[in-house]
Amino acid sequence: MITSSDDYSLLFLLSVPVFLLSLFIFINSFMAIGYLLKPVLIMTVFVSSIIFYAISNYGIVFDYTMVQNAIETDSTEALSYLNIYLISFLILFGVLPSLLIYWAPIRQLSIGQNILSRLWLIGLCLLVIVPIVGSFYVNYAAVGRNNSDLITYVTPYKLLDSSVKFVKRSYFSPHRDFQLLDTTPSLSDSTGATKVTVLVLGETARAQNFSLNGYATPTNQYTQAKEVMSFSNVASCGTATAVSVPCMFSRLDRRSYDQQTADSQQNVLDIIQLAGSDVLWIDNNNGSCKGVCARVKSIELSPEIKNQFCDGEYCVDEALLSPLGDKLDHLTHHNTLIVLHMMGSHGPTYFRRFPQNKRPFTPDCQRSDIQNCTQQELINTYDNTIVYTDYVLSKIIEKLTLLEQTKDIETSMLYISDHGESLGEKGVYLHGLPYAFAPSEQTHVPMIYWQGSAMLDKNPACIKSMTAQSISHDNLFDTLLGITSVKSSTYNASMDVLAQCPILGVLANTEFENNQMDIL
Structure with a gap:
């Protein structure tokens, strides 16, 4: 929490802009030399205008994760932020100042004069910086210590x-x-039945807007009749896809997660596939599996093919149902895991995430500069994305139910979102804030579990009684191993959300090395 300004003197508060201006001039005096002067200043001004727009309109901060997000964002996603408001803003605060810098005359100096003028500028900055730091060191130290995010x-x-x-x-x-974490995983299905598991990876869905979790607006009208179980207290591993997706599939937990380490070792999909399961990743999120699907079979939907679900730039998530149906019609293994990566509620163009005939809440925000919509319009649009996600989930459940009825196959579905979203609360929009001070809207995510009536190794009544427990993305690795009946040395039964709810007499994944746990 930022300390009240009443705790500091007026002189200290007035010194802050003077200190920062002097510091910036000091830094630029080393970088902007000779022919580099104008390019450095123009780049600084233009980049600053973009950052200023993001901070002032969305509350975004450009830390390491946000840079990673920007680098890994494709052109289609980047263009979704383009609107008249942004263009006008950049012209006013970026282009016009840059032109003034470009047209400003530069007086040619000899090398000696250049060095002397540079030293004079540096010295002048120090004459400002040093007295300010000396006079208000305690204040600056206190603000920095109590508000490190500044x-x-x-x-x-x-x-x-x-x-x-x-x-x-x-x-x-x-x-x-x-690194191979487990070289000999195996399938251990005590029921002997053929099993199909569908993992639906949601995008930018926040738990607060799911009526299954108590939200007043009916956003889960389709799945509420499907006997789903909604886990209402789930925390994400990160606040952006670039972190959350590889983290949630890795053996590392949120606190120990490191991208390079995760990329250089087996993830849970690798282990499930090595155990003998048929693993397929179907992507409707610009192919952004973030390396998780690198070693398993994958299908990437192409939005460039225009049809009832794709407009040439994006596909709505109903497009996932066709390749899912094809896979269910052509099963080749005793055990199958299908991952569906949704476009979900990806902003800021929420209005493009659902067909216009599935738009129950109006008026909504049919534009990308969402900060210029009313709060109710923005919430209505976002809720429409959740309703549509719910509709797609219900269709997945119907396909699995039909498969179970016609082919006597055990089926289950697990839905979980990668991170949440801010919708203007406290002036913050979208996602990607540093986890340390990210609001719960960005870290509290939904998780929904459904299993068919033929599923013999999980007790649904027990599972329902545990849906309020505090869990996180850290639990996905072991829960997925448990659902797919994979026996692995990497498995930790205490982290499997469903492990303590077996049908009497059925034990799964609990008799292995150091992970033994009495769950009966």
Whole structure:
């Protein structure tokens, strides 16, 4: 919490902009030399205008994760942020100042004069900085200690710092050999039945807007009749897809997660596939599995093919049902895991995430500059995305139910979102804030479980009694191993959300090495 300004003197508060201005001039005096002067200043101004727009309109901060998100964002997603308001903003605060810098005359100096003028500028800055720091050191130290997140708003140098770190970690880190966490996983289905598991990976869905979790607006009208079980207290691993998706499928937990480590070892899909299960990833999220599906079969939906579900840029999530149906009609293994990666509620163009004939809540926000919509319009649009997600989930359940009835196959579905979303609460929009001070809207995610009537190894009444327990993405690895009946040395029964709810006499995954746990 930011300390009240009443705790500081007026002189200290007035010194802050003077201090920052002097510091920026000091830094630029080293970088902007000779022919680099104008390019450096123009780049600084233009980049700062973009950051200023993101901070002032969406509450976004450009830390390491946000830089990673920006680098990994494809052109279609990036263009979704483009609107007249953004263009006008950038012209006013980016283009016009840059033109003034470009047209400003530069007086040619000799090398000696250039060095002397540079030293004079540096000295002048120090004459301002040193007395301010000396006079108000205690105040600056207190503010920095109590509000460490303020550094993320220093424009544009936090972005430059984060960019350097991203490049260093991504391109200049030492090579790591791929690590096999378990070389001999196996399938251990005590019922002997053929099993199909569908994992639906949601996008940008926040738990607060699910009526299954108590939300007043009926956003889950389709699945509420399907006997689903909604876990209402689930925390995400990150606040953006680039972190959450690889983290939730890795053996690492949120606190120990490191992208390079996760990329260089087996994830849960690798282990399930190695055990003998047929694993298929079907993607409707711009192919952004973030490396998780790199070693399993995958299908990426192409929005460029225009049809009733795709408009040339995006596909709504009903497009996932066709390849899912094809796979269910052509099962080749005794055990199958299908992952469906949704477009879900991805912003800011929420209005493009559902067909216009499935738009129950109006008036809504049919534009990308969502900060200029009313709060109710924005919430209505977002709720429409949740209703549509719920509709697609109900269709998946219907396909699995039909499969169970016609072919005597055990089926189950687990839905979980990668992260949540801010909808203007406290002036914050979208997602991606540093986890340490991200609001619950970005970290509280929905998780829904459904199992067919033929599922013999999980007690639904027991599961329903546990849906309020506090869990997180850290539980997905072991829960997925349990659902798919995979026996692995990596399995930890205490982290499997469903492990303590077996049908009497059925034990799954609990008799292995150091992970033994009496769950009866």
